[in-house]
Amino acid sequence: MSQLAQQPCEACRSDAPPVSEQEIKTLQREIPEWSLVQRDGIPQLERVFAFRNFKQALAFTNQVGDLAEQAGHHPALLTEWGKVTVFWWTHAINGLHKNDFILAARTDALLTQAP
Amino acid sequence: MSQLAQQPCEACRSDAPPVSEQEIKTLQREIPEWSLVQRDGIPQLERVFAFRNFKQALAFTNQVGDLAEQAGHHPALLTEWGKVTVFWWTHAINGLHKNDFILAARTDALLTQAP
Numbered sequence: 001m002s003q004l005a006q007q008p009c010e011a012c013r014s015d016a017p018p019v020s021e022q023e024i025k026t027l028q029r030e031i032p033e034w035s036l037v038q039r040d041g042i043p044q045l046e047r048v049f050a051f052r053n054f055k056q057a058l059a060f061t062n063q064v065g066d067l068a069e070q071a072g073h074h075p076a077l078l079t080e081w082g083k084v085t086v087f088w089w090t091h092a093i094n095g096l097h098k099n100d101f102i103l104a105a106r107t108d109a110l111l112t113q114a115p
Numbered sequence: 116m117s118q119l120a121q122q123p124c125e126a127c128r129s130d131a132p133p134v135s136e137q138e139i140k141t142l143q144r145e146i147p148e149w150s151l152v153q154r155d156g157i158p159q160l161e162r163v164f165a166f167r168n169f170k171q172a173l174a175f176t177n178q179v180g181d182l183a184e185q186a187g188h189h190p191a192l193l194t195e196w197g198k199v200t201v202f203w204w205t206h207a208i209n210g211l212h213k214n215d216f217i218l219a220a221r222t223d224a225l226l227t228q229a230p
Contacts, residue, residue: 054189058180061194065173074169074196079176081189081206091196 004030005105009071010098018095027101034104036096037087039076043096044089045104049111054081063110071106073099119145120220124186125213133210142216149219151211152202154191158211159204160219164226169196178225186221188214 004027010016019027024036037046051057061079064086068074078085088104090097119142125131134142139151152161166172176194179201183189193200203219205212 054180055184058177061176061192062173065169065194069170077176077194079180079192079194 002030002105002108004102005109007098007102009073009102014092016090016093016097018090018093019098019101023098024096027098031101031104031108033108039087039089042089042094044076044087045096045100046085046087047104047107049084049086051082051084054079057082057084060084060110063113064107067103067106067110071099071103073103075103075107117145117220117223119217120224122213122217124188124217129207131205131208131212133205133208134213134216138213139211142213146216146219146223148223154202154204157204157209159202160211160215161200161202162219162222164199164201166197166199169194172197172199175199175225178228179222182218182221182225186214186218188218190218190222 028034028036031045034045034047037044049060051060057079061077061084064075064077076087086107088100089095090100143149143151146160149160149162152159164175166175172194176192176199179190179192179199191202201222203215204210205215
C-alpha cells in the first residue's frame with residue numbers, strides 16, 4: 001500500500017482550497033494508473049479496473065462503496081461487464097482535493113486485498 | 116408490473132435484427148421514464164433513479180446486478196451519491212434489441228419491490 005493510502009482524509013468544506021497544479025503533479029506520482037480527466041467540466045481522477053465478468057466487477061464496486069462509506073467521501077462508479085471505471089473528485093469544491101488522491105490510492109490498495 | 120417486464124428474454128446473437136424505429140416507438144410507450152440516447156455512438160436506453168444517499172443507490176445497483184445475472188444480459192450502471200443511471204443495450208448487435216426494453220421494464224419493477 002502506498003504511503004498516500006495510509007494518510008487520513010480531512011474534512012472538506014466548500015471553502016477548502018483545491019490542490020494546486022504543483023501538488024497535483026506530486027500526488028499523481030503516487031497513483032500512476034489514474035488519469036486526470038474533465039467530466040461535466042469538473043476535474044476528476046479516473047481509473048478503469050478490468051475483471052473477468054460482471055459479477056467480479058460488481059463485487060469490486062461494492063468494495064469501493066464500502067471504502068467510500070467509511071471515508072464519508074463518495075466516487076462515481078461505472079459498473080459494466082468486465083470493468084469498473086472509478087471517478088474521484090470533491091463535490092463541495094467541484095474539483096480535486098487531496099482527499100481524492102488518498103481515496104484513489106486506497107482504491108488501488110483494494111486490488112491487493114482478498115475480495 | 117408492465118406486461119413487457121413479464122416477457123421472456125430471447126437469446127441474442129450478433130446476427131439478430133435490432134428493433135425497428137416503429138417497434139421502438141411502440142415499446143417506448145411501455146417504459147415512458149426511459150430516454151433513447153447515443154453513448155459512444157451506440158443507441159441505448161437510459162434512466163436516472165434517485166435515492167436518499169450513496170448506500171441506497173448502491174443497494175439498487177446490486178438489485179439491478181442480480182436481475183442482469185439472472186437474465187444473462189448486462190447493463191452499464193453509474194452509481195453516485197443519491198442516484199443510479201442505468202443504460203441498457205445489446206453488445207452483440209451494438210444497438211437495441213427487444214430484450215433491452217424488457218430489462219428496462221424489469222428494472223422499473225424493482226422499484227416496487229422491497230429492497
